[in-house]
Amino acid sequence: MRASRKLSRASDREPRPAEEHALERRARADQLDAVHDTLAQFWEGIGALPDERWRMLFEVAVSEIAANIVEHARPAVMNVRLSAAADRMVAEFTDTGDDWEAPPEQAEILDELAERGRGMTLARTACDEVAYERVGAVNHWRLVKRL
Amino acid sequence: MPARWAGFHHIEQEDHVQIDLQQASERVTVLAPKGRLDMSSAPAFRERVRQLIEAGTSQLVVDFGEVSFVDSSGLGAVIGGLKLSRQAGGDLRIARPNQQVLLVLDLTSLNRVLQPYASLEEALAGF
Numbered sequence: 001m002r003a004s005r006k007l008s009r010a011s012d013r014e015p016r017p018a019e020e021h022a023l024e025r026r027a028r029a030d031q032l033d034a035v036h037d038t039l040a041q042f043w044e045g046i047g048a049l050p051d052e053r054w055r056m057l058f059e060v061a062v063s064e065i066a067a068n069i070v071e072h073a074r075p076a077v078m079n080v081r082l083s084a085a086a087d088r089m090v091a092e093f094t095d096t097g098d099d100w101e102a103p104p105e106q107a108e109i110l111d112e113l114a115e116r117g118r119g120m121t122l123a124r125t126a127c128d129e130v131a132y133e134r135v136g137a138v139n140h141w142r143l144v145k146r147l
Numbered sequence: 148m149p150a151r152w153a154g155f156h157h158i159e160q161e162d163h164v165q166i167d168l169q170q171a172s173e174r175v176t177v178l179a180p181k182g183r184l185d186m187s188s189a190p191a192f193r194e195r196v197r198q199l200i201e202a203g204t205s206q207l208v209v210d211f212g213e214v215s216f217v218d219s220s221g222l223g224a225v226i227g228g229l230k231l232s233r234q235a236g237g238d239l240r241i242a243r244p245n246q247q248v249l250l251v252l253d254l255t256s257l258n259r260v261l262q263p264y265a266s267l268e269e270a271l272a273g274f
Contacts, residue, residue, distance in 0.1 A: 029187035036183075036216075056250050063218050067186035071220075113230055115223040118255055122219050125254050 028070045035066040035080055042082040050089075050147060058145050061127040062091045064119045065141050073097030073139055086147075088128075093141040099134055164191040168199075171208065175274045177267065179210040184221035192221070196228035196239075205237025208270045211263075212243040217251050225261060242270035 039059055043049060050058075062080070069078055075097030083090045102120075124130050129144035164187075167179040176199055180192055199207065209225060211217075229239040242264040244252065252258040264270035 025187065025190075032183075032185060032187050052246070053250065056247050059216075059247075060218070060251060060254070063185065063216075067218055067220060071186055112256075112260055113226055115227045115230075116220075118219040118223065122251070122254055 031070050031078055032063070032066060035062065038080055038082060042084075046084055054145075054147070057126040058089060058091075058143075061123040061130070061143050061145065064123040064126075065091070065093060065130070065143060068100070068119055068123075069093060069095050069097065069139070069141065072100055075139075088144050088146045090145075091141075091143040093139070095139050096137055097139060100132060100139060102132070164188040166192060166195050168195075171267075171271055172274070174204075175206045175208060175271060176204045177208045177210050177271075179213060181213045183216040183218075184211075184214050184224070185216065185218040186220035189220040189224035192224045193227055196224075196231060200231050200235050200237075205232045205235035206274050207232050207237065207239045208267065208274075209239065209241045210243055210267055210270075211241055211245065211248055212267075214245070214248060217244075217248045219251075219255065222251060222255060222257055222261070226257070229261065238274070240264060240270045240274075242267045 036059075039062060043055065049055065062082075066078070066080065069075065073095050075095035078093060078095040078097075081092045083092075120130070123143070127143050127145045129142070131140075131142045133140050165181040167181070169177040169179065171177045178192075178195060178199075180188065182188070184192060196207065199205075207228065209228070225239070225241065232239040239261075241261050243266065244263045249258070249263060252261060252263060
């Protein structure tokens with residue numbers, strides 16, 4: 001027996017020109033591409049690389065924050081700055097998009113099959129510090145991962 | 148069976164996202180996304196799964212062999228596909244995740260729900 005499934009939610013879909021939607025999608029994809037390119041360049045510029053797992057964890061956190069910014073703040077421009085110190089690596093994001101309203105902190109995801117809401121927890125698991133503040137019209141994110 | 152596949156030719160190709168489809172057997176379809184399965188490609192992936200299930204295929208294997216990177220949105224879309232497939236009486240399995248994907252599955256504890264299979268053959272077995 002197959003129950004009827006309402007897979008398209010009319011309230012979520014506004015009629016919009018297909019072209020505009022595709023351009024927005026591309027803009028988001030381009031922004032994420034740029035973040036990944038920046039990470040690749042960053043590693044190339046570093047003499048003694050941390051091991052692969054460490055780098056993957058850093059990239060996971062950077063990507064989650066970038067995706068969060070792109071999806072929720074929806075800025076026209078997003079800046080990311082990656083820097084290395086003796087004992088840590090830092091990723092700083094600034095954007096002039098919308099304010100970010102944090103969902104309530106969850107100690108654990110109660111629904112194992114939740115499709116959304118894992119991003120921030122994942123970033124905090126992968127990095128040591130995740131900080132956000134809004135100064136004027138600018139969002140600031142700072143990620144720190146200790147070596 | 149031919150009628151089920153005819154519908155796929157009408158699917159619009161989303162920018163940046165390539166998801167190959169392969170009918171592994173009469174009942175199982177393999178989806179093979181390419182590149183990053185992340186926030187930008189997740190919607191296209193969800194849509195492809197939705198279309199497959201609407202067309203009557205609910206036994207799915209997602210081949211991660213050419214997925215370079217996954218984030219929480221990408222895995223969320225796979226979880227969404229898992230739920231849809233189970234609601235339709237089927238299931239969804241994942242195969243051939245790389246180290247990055249395994250890491251994210253581990254960090255999110257989703258490796259319990261999405262048990263990764265090392266090969267396509269293993270994932271297909273028992274379907």
